[in-house]
Amino acid sequence: MGDNAYVRKQIAGRFLPLPGNDIDTDRIIPARYLKVVTFAGIGEHVFEDDREQNRHHPFDDPRFQGASILVVGLNFGCGSSREHAPQALKGWGIRAIVGGSFAEIFFGNCISLGIPCLTADMADIEWLMAEAARSPKTEGVVDVEARLVRFGERTITAGIPDGARSQLVEGTWDATGVLLQAGDQIERVGSSLPYVRGF
Amino acid sequence: MPETLLDKVWRAHTVRTLPSGQTQLFIGLHLVHEVTSPQAFQMLRDAGLTVRMPSRTFATADHIVPTASQARPFKDPMAEEMMVHLTRNTKDFGVPFFDLASGRQGIVHVIGPELGLTQPGMTIACGDSHTSTHGALGALAFGIGTSQVRDVLATQTLALAKPKLRRIEVTGALGKGVSAKDVILTIIQRLGVNGGVGYAYEYGGPVIDRMTMEERLTVCNMSIEGAARIGYVNPDRTTFEYLKGRPYAPSGAAWDRAVAWWTSLASEPGARYDDVWQLAGESIVPVVTWGINPGQSIGVDGRIPDPASAKTDLERQALEEAIDFMSFKPGQPIAGTKIDVAFIGSCTNGRLSDLRAAAQIAKGRKVARGVRALVVPGSQQVARAAEAEGLHEVFREAGFEWRGAGCSMCLGMNEDQLRGREISASSSNRNFKGRQGSPTGRTLLMSPQMVAAAAVAGAVVDVREML
Numbered sequence: 054m055g056d057n058a059y060v061r062k063q064i065a066g067r068f069l070p071l072p073g074n075d076i077d078t079d080r081i082i083p084a085r086y087l088k089v090v091t092f093a094g095i096g097e098h099v100f101e102d103d104r105e106q107n108r109h110h111p112f113d114d115p116r117f118q119g120a121s122i123l124v125v126g127l128n129f130g131c132g133s134s135r136e137h138a139p140q141a142l143k144g145w146g147i148r149a150i151v152g153g154s155f156a157e158i159f160f161g162n163c164i165s166l167g168i169p170c171l172t173a174d175m176a177d178i179e180w181l182m183a184e185a186a187r188s189p190k191t192e193g194v195v196d197v198e199a200r201l202v203r204f205g206e207r208t209i210t211a212g213i214p215d216g217a218r219s220q221l222v223e224g225t226w227d228a229t230g231v232l233l234q235a236g237d238q239i240e241r242v243g244s245s246l247p248y249v250r251g252f
Numbered sequence: 253m254p255e256t257l258l259d260k261v262w263r264a265h266t267v268r269t270l271p272s273g274q275t276q277l278f279i280g281l282h283l284v285h286e287v288t289s290p291q292a293f294q295m296l297r298d299a300g301l302t303v304r305m306p307s308r309t310f311a312t313a314d315h316i317v318p319t320a321s322q323a324r325p326f327k328d329p330m331a332e333e334m335m336v337h338l339t340r341n342t343k344d345f346g347v348p349f350f351d352l353a354s355g356r357q358g359i360v361h362v363i364g365p366e367l368g369l370t371q372p373g374m375t376i377a378c379g380d381s382h383t384s385t386h387g388a389l390g391a392l393a394f395g396i397g398t399s400q401v402r403d404v405l406a407t408q409t410l411a412l413a414k415p416k417l418r419r420i421e422v423t424g425a426l427g428k429g430v431s432a433k434d435v436i437l438t439i440i441q442r443l444g445v446n447g448g449v450g451y452a453y454e455y456g457g458p459v460i461d462r463m464t465m466e467e468r469l470t471v472c473n474m475s476i477e478g479a480a481r482i483g484y485v486n487p488d489r490t491t492f493e494y495l496k497g498r499p500y501a502p503s504g505a506a507w508d509r510a511v512a513w514w515t516s517l518a519s520e521p522g523a524r525y526d527d528v529w530q531l532a533g534e535s536i537v538p539v540v541t542w543g544i545n546p547g548q549s550i551g552v553d554g555r556i557p558d559p560a561s562a563k564t565d566l567e568r569q570a571l572e573e574a575i576d577f578m579s580f581k582p583g584q585p586i587a588g589t590k591i592d593v594a595f596i597g598s599c600t601n602g603r604l605s606d607l608r609a610a611a612q613i614a615k616g617r618k619v620a621r622g623v624r625a626l627v628v629p630g631s632q633q634v635a636r637a638a639e640a641e642g643l644h645e646v647f648r649e650a651g652f653e654w655r656g657a658g659c660s661m662c663l664g665m666n667e668d669q670l671r672g673r674e675i676s677a678s679s680s681n682r683n684f685k686g687r688q689g690s691p692t693g694r695t696l697l698m699s700p701q702m703v704a705a706a707a708v709a710g711a712v713v714d715v716r717e718m719l
């Protein structure tokens with residue numbers, strides 16, 4: 054099984070509410086910051102244009118500085134596949150995300166970086182957003198293993214697909230090593246395919 | 253039991269079931285571009301790994317290439333650096349690279365099909381969400397992030413969960429002036445921008461069956477805008493005729509064996525779908541987006557929706573945010589909206605048939621005063637084919653700029669960008685805030701012929717009145 058440093062069973066931290074649905078990855082990190090050959094320093098630019106246009110953006114709100122668990126609405130991370138988006142969130146300090154739903158490529162990118170994304174009912178999400186805004190100093194827990202989110206008085210049932218949960222809990226989300234274990238079976242499957250053989 | 257193409261292709265590419273329960277899936281074709289690959293190649297170097305199957309990997313440069321002057325070094329030093337990295341990475345790891353000098357450079361989703369690299373029954377991955385495009389040829393094609401690009405480079409496989417399958421049938425026939433772009437924008441509008449989460453889309457029915465390959469590419473391209481990571485059309489005669497004779501397509505006796513295999517992959521009658529959804533072709537009209545996601549669209553004869561009519565608070569807030577950003581008024585007709593920029597191009601609508609459709613409108617007309625109009629072919633091959641027909645002259649005479657191949661103003665990573673609050677009529681696929689390079693710029697998505705019509709009129713108009 055995976056290295057201990059990779060295990061993501063429970064993540065504790067303060068919560069940062071970011072209301073709105075269909076927040077796309079162009080907004081999370083504008084395309085001009087894709088002109089880079091490393092991900093270093095990208096966290097500074099997370100939501101840059103949104104923050105420029107909204108002086109009260111949650112990422113600039115002093116109450117939420119140091120928060121590590123992001124709460125979002127539906128279809129978060131839709132659009133471009135850019136991994137720069139979760140890299141920018143991670144660079145800013147986000148360690149886990151709870152939302153109504155996630156766009157698939159974004160979700161996969163987060164798991165590849167060891168950032169759990171859990172879904173919950175929108176009624177619970179709205180409660181979490183309101184509570185996190187009311188008590189920004191409160192620490193809560195995202196329990197990946199038990200599929201729960203604990204905040205203040207409440208424990209919320211949350212969802213994550215079995216495969217992703219297992220990768221996080223076992224510490225095997227950095228997939229390259231696991232995939233390499235298939236060994237020659239990769240070439241065997243490849244050469245069984247008519248187009249790989251040249252028909 | 254009758255099976256779907258998804259079932260058959262998934263099974264054929266399964267290496268094993270992982271301890272997590274996911275499938276380790278063999279990737280038959282890996283397409284690479286300059287923006288999402290440099291970190292992946294660096295991760296390989298750091299881990300001391302090589303590219304597992306360089307001959308199943310192909311690279312090109314599209315996002316950052318300038319389209320006005322393509323002389324090296326590029327004016328933008330950051331763009332130049334990305335080119336240098338891609339050149340070095342592909343050389344070091346033995347990956348074929350269609351660079352600017354190759355005559356085959358272009359948007360990755362345009363060149364894959366046109367070179368015959370994209371074929372039915374393949375699994376195709378690329379660090380780009382519009383990889384769904386390649387599904388038009390009956391492949392399972394999907395976008396991935398940079399860490400997954402690393403995984404494919406190193407292992408030629410990915411850890412994935414099999415998606416559910418929704419069949420989308422477009423019945424009947426399309427009216428005059430209604431395009432493939434209008435079909436997919438209507439699907440996204442009806443099913444919603446998150447309607448496809450967890451699904452692959454299989455497109456079929458009489459309208460899709462009659463479409464050309466380029467029209468199918470437009471439809472599959474925007475699957476991801478409806479949240480479906482994969483969209484495909486079953487391979488048929490149209491597919492085979494399109495592929496025949498392309499540089500990387502099989503030939504001779506291998507061609508016949510390939511056609512037999514491809515034919516066997518199509519979904520069978522009676523196969524099980526997780527969902528089936530129908531859309532009547534006759535109900536589709538030329539569509540224009542008015543908001544900040546591709547689902548916020550109306551017919552060209554429609555009006556901006558009124559947030560007061562929203563069913564939920566969230567829906568009302570979403571409408572208000574979009575209307576506010578776009579500076580529209582509820583109830584205002586979309587037709588007549590003045591535009592500043594017209595952009596024809598992108599992996600959605602930058603192919604020869606798109607340029608022909610736009611040129612038909614532009615021919616003998618003039619771009620309205622004050623409108624900046626650009627035509628950016630999807631690839632060098634598209635550019636040459638269009639020039640051979642004289643389309644570049646048609647556009648130039650009408651007052652459009654004729655550019656080199658690339659992504660250009662689809663995402664504004666080169667110097668082709670909106671300025672300030674400009675409004676563009678665009679044949680691309682995303683109208684997100686800031687998408688076309690200006691944080692406050694505004695985008696109206698529509699078909700290339702509708703863009704050409706808007707360029708000429710200086711405002712959104714119904715292209716059917718100009719045919």
Ligand code: SF4
Pocket residue numbers: 314315359360361380382598599600658659662663680681
């Ligand atoms: S044309 Fe636009 S959507 Fe297509 S690959 Fe380029 S940037 Fe992405």
